[in-house]
Amino acid sequence: MPNMILKSVYKNDDMKYLLSLLLIVICPCFLSIIQAQHTISPRDRVWYVSDFGARGDGKTLNTAFIQQTIDACSAAGGGTVKVTAGHYLSGTLFLKDGVELYVDVNAKLIGSKNKQDYKDVQGLAVNGKPRYGDFGTFLIYAENVKNISIAGRGIIDGNGESFWESEMLTQGVRKPKKWRPVGLVGFVNCQFISIRDASFINSPCFTIWPLGCDDIKIDGITIRNPIVGPNTDGIDIDCCRRVTISNCNISGGDDAIAIKSDSGKLGEGRPCENIVVTNCILSSPPACAVRIGYEGDSPIRSCVFSNLAMYNSNHGIDMISILPDRGYSFTVFEGTRLENIQFDNIVMQKVTQPVFLWLGNEKKGVKPALSMQNIRISNVIASDAGGSYIGGISEQNVENIFLSDIYVSLTNEIPKGTAFYTHVWNSKNPYAFYFHNVKGLDIDNLKIDLSSAKGIWEYAVYFKNSKEVVLNKLSTKNSNSTDLKAQIGADSSSLQIFNHIPENNIKPILSDKSSVIVYDNKLIEIDK
Numbered sequence: 001m002p003n004m005i006l007k008s009v010y011k012n013d014d015m016k017y018l019l020s021l022l023l024i025v026i027c028p029c030f031l032s033i034i035q036a037q038h039t040i041s042p043r044d045r046v047w048y049v050s051d052f053g054a055r056g057d058g059k060t061l062n063t064a065f066i067q068q069t070i071d072a073c074s075a076a077g078g079g080t081v082k083v084t085a086g087h088y089l090s091g092t093l094f095l096k097d098g099v100e101l102y103v104d105v106n107a108k109l110i111g112s113k114n115k116q117d118y119k120d121v122q123g124l125a126v127n128g129k130p131r132y133g134d135f136g137t138f139l140i141y142a143e144n145v146k147n148i149s150i151a152g153r154g155i156i157d158g159n160g161e162s163f164w165e166s167e168m169l170t171q172g173v174r175k176p177k178k179w180r181p182v183g184l185v186g187f188v189n190c191q192f193i194s195i196r197d198a199s200f201i202n203s204p205c206f207t208i209w210p211l212g213c214d215d216i217k218i219d220g221i222t223i224r225n226p227i228v229g230p231n232t233d234g235i236d237i238d239c240c241r242r243v244t245i246s247n248c249n250i251s252g253g254d255d256a257i258a259i260k261s262d263s264g265k266l267g268e269g270r271p272c273e274n275i276v277v278t279n280c281i282l283s284s285p286p287a288c289a290v291r292i293g294y295e296g297d298s299p300i301r302s303c304v305f306s307n308l309a310m311y312n313s314n315h316g317i318d319m320i321s322i323l324p325d326r327g328y329s330f331t332v333f334e335g336t337r338l339e340n341i342q343f344d345n346i347v348m349q350k351v352t353q354p355v356f357l358w359l360g361n362e363k364k365g366v367k368p369a370l371s372m373q374n375i376r377i378s379n380v381i382a383s384d385a386g387g388s389y390i391g392g393i394s395e396q397n398v399e400n401i402f403l404s405d406i407y408v409s410l411t412n413e414i415p416k417g418t419a420f421y422t423h424v425w426n427s428k429n430p431y432a433f434y435f436h437n438v439k440g441l442d443i444d445n446l447k448i449d450l451s452s453a454k455g456i457w458e459y460a461v462y463f464k465n466s467k468e469v470v471l472n473k474l475s476t477k478n479s480n481s482t483d484l485k486a487q488i489g490a491d492s493s494s495l496q497i498f499n500h501i502p503e504n505n506i507k508p509i510l511s512d513k514s515s516v517i518v519y520d521n522k523l524i525e526i527d528k
Contacts (some may be wrong), residue, residue: 043060045079047072049088056107063091063117073099078147083107083154091117095142095150103154103198103295105247106204106506109141111204113162115179121186133263135182135205141403142187149194150185158184160229170287173253187213187264196220203229209236212266216243225252226284233283236263240297245277256282256289256313259303261296261336272296275303277517282310288318289351292338295323297335306344316351316385317343317377321370335360335370342375348382351427354408355380355388359396359437367499371400375407384452386412387429392437397467404444408432412452431462438466449477450484454458461487462513466493475501490514498520 017045023085040404042224043153047069050056054065070093078098085106091110091114095101103109104432112118116138120130130136139158153506158407163180183206190213199222207223209214225232234250238260250256257280261272274480274517282289291301291308322335345431359370385408392398414430432448448460460476463469474497476487486507488497494515500523502508511515 056086073357092119100149103152105153107154111159132182138186143271158203160204163204211238229253236375251283255291258291261298263298271299288315289313291318310348316354317346343377357390376402380406380482383409397439400440410453430458441469451478462489463493469495472498485511
């Protein structure tokens with residue numbers, strides 16, 4: 001019996017010994033597998049920045065920790081890099097192929113205040129000058145990568161006020177410090193980009209700026225920059241193709257959405273084309289809700305804007321082929337060609353100039369390549385608004401402009417003697433719509449309400465050096481309160497007028513050196 005007990009004990013001890021040996025050999029393998037799963041892809045290929053040492057205490061500089069997470073994610077084939085609840089301070093982060101940076105709800109990624117925490121981005125523009133001027137850096141940047149994304153319900157904060165002086169550069173805009181990041185997010189030569197749901201606030205300069213990128217989807221984001229912030233554009237689409245922007249809410253100190261074609265910065269000619277913007281709320285008190293052109297030499301074409309609510313903006317729809325000789329614009333030489341662009345279903349409130357389309361000023365000594373043609377604007381309501389302008393230059397007309405179903409309620413005050421200066425962008429306009437150097441203009445169902453207008457408005461619509469104009473169903477309301485000279489003014493222009501709706505005690509037309517043909521309305525007498 002004792003021997004049996006001893007044998008049993010021996011056998012049990014032997015078994016324990018063997019199991020111990022197996023555990024010693026196998027455990028490191030299991031541990032490495034567990035660690036690998038936890039570090040690389042613990043749950044559906046999600047990498048947590050906290051696993052790499054990042055702290056959301058608002059004090060720790062997490063640049064290296066977050067970058068290591070991005071690098072590991074990309075090296076393993078891609079996935080999601082998640083920033084969980086907390087405040088994470090960081091310098092420049094470089095997105096890599098296949099990586100989605102996900103800022104979770106109650107999480108905030110905050111740009112550092114210190115210049116040394118930012119890294120200059122790669123690439124040079126023309127003449128060996130930096131692509132982005134003297135700034136040259138972003139909080140989040142990618143170049144020559146594919147399948148990247150920024151997402152989540154969290155906040156990306158650029159710490160913008162740390163890079164501005166307390167003094168004002170102009171009325172309403174603070175002076176930037178000598179150095180600041182060029183923006184929050186910058187992409188160059190990237191493909192298949194998705195930006196969704198996140199909030200971007202307090203950008204030190206531009207907020208989201210893709211340059212030379214293809215296949216971009218921006219959906220459901222919010223941008224909130226201080227109104228006094230210098231150059232704090234919302235979204236700048238530059239030399240990009242196949243872009244959709246939808247369901248976004250944007251306000252700040254410069255253009256809410258800008259479409260540009262600065263091929264000089266890109267280093268090659270590339271059009272900005274096939275752009276769709278829809279279902280957005282836009283505001284820019286110092287600048288434009290939507291701006292197209294202004295800087296760049298490559299074409300901008302095939303763009304559709306629809307279902308937009310614009311408020312508290314200097315310009316609603318702004319299109320300019322070129323504004324050269326601005327000192328810092330060393331990459332713009334000839335101007336862009338703007339063509340095949342449509343706006344539909346637009347509501348504006350408190351917009352100084354609802355529509356401003358201008359070829360601009362050609363640069364001295366350079367033959368302009370600029371043009372503007374095939375532009376359609378329809379179904380617009382602009383309340384609490386000022387005058388609009390559409391015009392070319394003496395050497396070249398704006399061509400094929402279509403305006404339909406537009407209602408404008410004027411409230412801006414026009415002092416007596418105000419004249420429009422064609423070469424001064426942003427000047428006051430004593431006409432609800434002023435058309436200058438336009439060829440091929442079709443206007444259908446335009447209603448001008450002057451009930452709340454102040455000062456001296458001269459004409460509802462005024463044409464100068466404009467040809468092939470068709471005006472159908474123009475009406476004005478309460479023009480008597482503004483001493484309107486006439487509903488329609490024409491100088492050196494050719495017009496065909498259909499279905500005109502006269503207003504009591506207001507002259508229908510005043511014409512000078514113009515050809516005016518009236519159809520289907522016996523009540524009109526043309527004063528020349």
